[in-house]
Structures are given as structure tokens and as C-alpha cells.
Amino acid sequence: MRIMMFAVVAVMAASIAVPASAATKRKAAPATASFEKCEQLAIERGVPHGQTGHTEFVQQCMGQRPKGRPTG
Numbered sequence: 001m002r003i004m005m006f007a008v009v010a011v012m013a014a015s016i017a018v019p020a021s022a023a024t025k026r027k028a029a030p031a032t033a034s035f036e037k038c039e040q041l042a043i044e045r046g047v048p049h050g051q052t053g054h055t056e057f058v059q060q061c062m063g064q065r066p067k068g069r070p071t072g
Contacts, residue, residue: 034062035058035062037061038057038058038061038062039058041061042054042057042058042061045057
């Protein structure tokens with residue numbers, strides 16, 4: 001009876017640990033668009049070059065994390 005209880009606990013622990021470890025091994029999203037494509041998409045969406053938010057839009061489009069504004 002004890003062996004069965006340990007077996008059930010071991011199976012449950014393994015079923016929780018495997019998906020958790022797989023989630024931590026995910027790679028970052030690859031850059032899927034070129035700079036030119038993202039520039040064109042920004043213009044089509046009404047965020048032309050020089051307008052607030054243009055750089056952030058292009059960076060997100062290219063799969064990069066936008067830089068925050070400096071504080072202070």
C-alpha cells in the first residue's frame with residue numbers, strides 16, 4: 001500500500017515538473033519582419049517617421065523590446 005502511495009505521488013510530481021521546466025526553456029520570439037517592412041506597416045497604421053510612438057512600434061514589430069524612457 002505504501003509503495004502505491006509513493007508511486008502515485010512520484011507520478012503527480014513528475015507531471016507537474018515536466019511542463020514547468022518546458023515553460024522556462026522557451027526561446028524569445030524571433031524577429032519576423034525586416035526594418036523596411038515594419039517602417040511601411042507603421043506608415044500604413046498612421047504612425048509615420050518622427051511621430052511619437054514610431055520607434056517603439058518598429059521595435060515591437062521587429063521582435064525587440066522597446067527601451068523605456070529615462071527617469072529623473
